Amino acid sequence: xxxxxxxxxxxxxxxxxxxTLSCRASQSIDSYLAWYQQKPGQAPRLLxxxxxxxxxxxxxxxxxxxxxTDFTLTISSLEPEDxxxxxxQQRSHWPLTxxxxxKVEIK
Amino acid sequence: EVxxxxxxxxxxxxxxSLRLSCAASGFNFNTNAMNWVRQAPGKGLDWVSTxxxxxxxxxxxxxxxxxxxxxxxxxxxTLYLQMNTLRVEDTAVYYCVKSFGGIYARFDYxxxxxxxxxxx
Numbered sequence: 001x002x003x004x005x006x007x008x009x010x011x012x013x014x015x016x017x018x019x020t021l022s023c024r025a026s027q028s029i030d031s032y033l034a035w036y037q038q039k040p041g042q043a044p045r046l047l048x049x050x051x052x053x054x055x056x057x058x059x060x061x062x063x064x065x066x067x068x069t070d071f072t073l074t075i076s077s078l079e080p081e082d083x084x085x086x087x088x089q090q091r092s093h094w095p096l097t098x099x100x101x102x103k104v105e106i107k
Numbered sequence: 108e109v110x111x112x113x114x115x116x117x118x119x120x121x122x123x124s125l126r127l128s129c130a131a132s133g134f135n136f137n138t139n140a141m142n143w144v145r146q147a148p149g150k151g152l153d154w155v156s157t158x159x160x161x162x163x164x165x166x167x168x169x170x171x172x173x174x175x176x177x178x179x180x181x182x183x184x185t186l187y188l189q190m191n192t193l194r195v196e197d198t199a200v201y202y203c204v205k206s207f208g209g210i211y212a213r214f215d216y217x218x219x220x221x222x223x224x225x226x227x
Contacts, residue, residue: 034213036152043202043217044152055215087152091211095168096154 002026004088004099012107019075021102023088028068032092035064035073038085047086048073078104109133109216111203116221123193123225129186129203129218137161137181140206142214143188145199145223153199156188159210166210171197193225 003026013019023033031051036044046055048064051071061076075082083106088099115127129141143155156177157166165177176189186203200220206212 032211036214038152043219045217046213046215049207049213049215089152089154089214091213094166096157098152098154101151 001095002029002090002093002097004090004097006086006088006099006102008102009100010103010105012105013078014107015078015080017078019073019078019082019104021073021075021086021104023066023071023073023099025069025071025090029090029092031067032090033064033066033071034089034091035062036087036089037082038087044087075104109205111205111216111218113201113203113218113221116201116223118224118226119193120227121193121195121225124189124191125193125223127188127190127201127203127221127223131184131186131203131205134205136179136184139208140210140212141177141179141186142204142206143177143186144202144204144214144217145197146202146220147196147199150199155201157206157210158186164210190223193223195225197223198225199223 005024007022033051035048038044052064063074065072086102110132112130142157145153158177162179174192178187202220203218204214205216207215
């Protein structure tokens with residue numbers, strides 16, 4: 001099973017700051033990584049697929065990078081609505097797995 | 108507009124059974140793989156099962172293999188999850204999730220979820 005390790009667990013930032021979230025895979029997953037955002041009481045929403053492609057309707061302040069085992073989600077300038085939980089997920093190998101999540105909270 | 112509406116959750120005793128349903132609309136249901144993903148209270152996301160568009164191929168996490176069965180009725184645009192021999196640790200919100208294409212595709216739309224609580 002591929003283990004995805006997200007860091008940090010919590011990121012405390014102010015609106016307007018840059019957020020950098022990390023996801024590390026236990027073995028290479030090429031670029032088969034997605035990022036999801038989840039707000040309290042809501043279902044997750046796809047942000048980034050295949051490491052660096054924004055999903056439909058996702059603002060340009062969200063960007064993804066990486067390949068192999070190391071991936072990054074960057075939010076260039078945090079908006080109030082961006083404070084949420086973020087999960088990475090790999091679709092390279094069965095079983096499909098998710099990272100443990102990073103909470104972006106208001107400082 | 109893609110819509111995924113889950114139903115069938117509820118409170119069940121350990122060892123019991125439940126059948127979840129997911130009514131899909133707004134896309135060509137039979138050309139997309141479908142999935143169930145769960146989230147225990149206060150915990151992260153946990154993939155449960157995937158089924159191909161024609162229903163011929165199914166995949167399960169080790170934790171539910173042999174107890175849960177995923178299926179679909181393409182004539183009714185509906186996805187199912189039959190859950191047997193339920194355990195306390197199966198307590199979670201269960202999400203119906205659409206894949207963008209085949210079984211290895213990204214998860215592009217999620218339903219709002221249905222809560223399954225396993226407790227005596």
